[in-house]
Amino acid sequence: MGTLQKEGCIVMKIQAVLIDGFKNLSNVKIGFDNITALVALNNFGKSNVLAAIDFGLAFIKATMEDKADMMANSNLIPINSHMFGRNYKFEMEMLTELDAIEYRVLYGYEFAWKCDESAEPYIVSEYLKIRPEDKGQKYTQLINRDAQKALYKSSETGRCSSKINVELAELVVNKLRAYDEIFYAEIIKKMNSMRFYMENNLDAKSFYQPDPIIRKGLEDMAVDAESLPRVIYQLQEKNPNKFALLKEVYKDLFPNVEDIIVKQYKFNGGDSEKLPDDAPFIIANAIHVLFVKDKNLMHPIDFAMMSDGAKRVFMILARIILANEGNVSLIAIEEPENSVHPSLFQAYIQIISQLLDDCKIIITSHSPYVVSYLDPSWIHVGVSRQSGIAGFYTLKKAGQRLLQQDATDFKMSIGDYLFSMLADEESNWEDYLECDVHE
Structure with a gap:
């Protein structure tokens, strides 16, 4: 065998x-x-x-x-x-x-x-x-x-x-x-x-909120992370080709979207060393925010402001692209x-x-x-x-x-x-x- x-x-x-x-x-x-x-x-x-x-x-x-x-x-x-x-x-x-x-x-x-x-x-x-x-x-x-x-x-x-x-x-x-x-x-x-991921039409807004708290074991790209902007930032840094693919297919579905931008904002609040060793989470020293640039708008807006359907579609496409990693x-x-x-x-x-x-x-x-x-x-x-x-x-x-x-x-x-x-x-x-x- x-x-x-x-x-x-x-x-x-x-x-x-x-x-x-x-x-x-x-x-x-x-x-x-x-x-x-x-x-x-x-x-x-x-x-x-x-x-x-x-x-x-x-x-x-x-x-x-x-x-x-x-x-x-x-x-x-x-x-x-x-x-x-x-x-x-x-x-x-x-x-x-x-x-x-x-x-x-x-x-x-x-x-x-x-x-x-x-x-x-x-x-x-x-x-x-x-x-x-x-x-x-x-x-x-x-x-x-x-x-x-x-x-x-x-x-x-x-x-x-x-x-x-x-x-x-x-x-x-x-x-x-x-x-x-x-x-x-x-x-x-x-x-x-x-793993099996279920997308059940619940409000996706919470997945787009900046969140410095990370569950242990999910520090890297994780398909079930609760902070999608952090996951997308890691995708951009570690696999820019897949990040470009994600943007491309999303723009195919939403032609008014010109660009998707993810930014990292560092701060000095990472106090994970002060947490008990058995704490189920760590505190990062940065938060991440996901923006979308629409051709009809003067400035990029927070992705959390998009429609529920637009947020769900982006999350599904991201999870498919990230499926093998998780x-x-x-x-x-x-x-x-x-x-x-x-x-x-x-x-x-x-x-x-x-x-x-x-x-x-x-x-x-x-x-x-x-x-x-x-x-x-x-x-x-x-x-x-x-x-x-x-x-x-x-x-x-x-x-x-x-x-x-x-x-x-x-x-x-x-x-x-x-x-x-x-x-x-x-x-x-x-x-x-x-x-x-x-x-």
């Missing part, structure tokens, strides 16, 4: 996730294109999918104490009569390149929710498998855990049979972080640090049509697609016009197979052509036709989707 150790950063490119037993989600599998779209009527469960992915990745990184709390979160436990008591399952497929060989990584876990006071939440199962991406290659099991025992592969030539002691609310991938000698140590470390595998954008004028939406999607490197984008929408600008292969349609349960399904290849033809026959756009069918309980979805939605 070859050694899996490599100096430097391993990029984990997420390819798919499987979610089950979370709120109203039942066996939802999302395969990621560069851009993936969850399309459904309002209040169907699109945001639940994003929350479930966020939860799944956060659970991996959480402490044992936090894991126990997460498994007891009554707001997330399925309460639908068809799903009550179902365990939470999370699985993800990833690609990573090691020693010039591309590997597919399959990792998943399952736990039992704390559904009542007497119940004890615990990890039911966990597994990690890898295989070279070449056709015909089989998976090699690296972790195999059930409710009774936990095993891992300790050497390249051995089997997955070495025992490891883990607590009920502890994952094997957490325990193995300290095992630097295992040949897949870098994969374990990277999985423990994978090990961000997936960025979610809820209802991106709320950020740009309809006439610019297609250009916005095209720019996002061109910027993507190893990061994936998932968007949600209940807008018919958005669908018309998306590749049909990107779309996962939200349809209920049982009352109150949300499922998302891709369009068949033949279904994509049929959808286009039927929309044309009814003199409707694809988006309008799709949403008219979503609102019709008698629609024959099996003609379009990759599953029998009436089973």
Whole structure:
């Protein structure tokens, strides 16, 4: 199989996730294109999918104490009569390149929710498998855990049979972080640090405020930093080509913008040496301010004065460009049509697609016009197979052509036709989707 150790950063490119037993989600599998779209009527469960992915990745990184709390979160436990008591399952497929060989990584876990006071939440199962991406290659099991025992592969030539002691609310991938000698140590470390960023149309103004307080561990370019001007300043200093790219694509969407300027203002207030060693933050000796020069204005203005949509778009573009530095595998954008004028939406999607490197984008929408600008292969349609349960399904290849033809026959756009069918309980979805939605 070859050694899996490599100096430097391993990029984990997420390819798919499987979610089950979370709120109203039942066996939802999302395969990621560069851009993936969850399309459904309002209040169907699109945001639940994003929350479930966020939860799944956060659970991996959480402490044992936090894991126990997460498994007891009554707001997330399925309460639908068809799903009550179902365990939470999370699985993800990833690609990573090691020693010039591309590997597919399959990792998943399952736990039992704390559904009542007497119940004890615990990890039911966990597994990690890898295989070279070449056709015909089989998976090699690296972790195999059930409710009774936990095993891992300790050497390249051995089997997955070495025992490891883990607590009920502890994952094997957490325990193995300290095992630097295992040949897949870098994969374990990277999985423990994978990030998912959610942009949910909240007020973005706070991200543009000067802030000298920096959380420890986020001193460098960090995709989740709370002070975007500082991050942009670091981008300008460390990677001027990417900074120029950010300005270029932003000006493509907002033609009135002539320039984006970020300035550093130093002061003598950096008193981090006076803070306790265990303080979770440091105090910088400078603040940063982001300005925008508009051709219709006499002087540059603070970026915080821009419209909410303009601020959100800039933040999303910056986070995509910075994704690799922060090990961000997936960025979610809820209802991106709320950020740009309809006439610019297609250009916005095209720019996002061109910027993507190893990061994936998932968007949600209940807008018919958005669908018309998306590749049909990107779309996962939200349809209920049982009352109150949300499922998302891709369009068949033949279904994509049929959808286009039927929309044309009814003199409707694809988006309008799709949403008219979503609102019709008698629609024959099996003609379009990759599953029998009436089973």
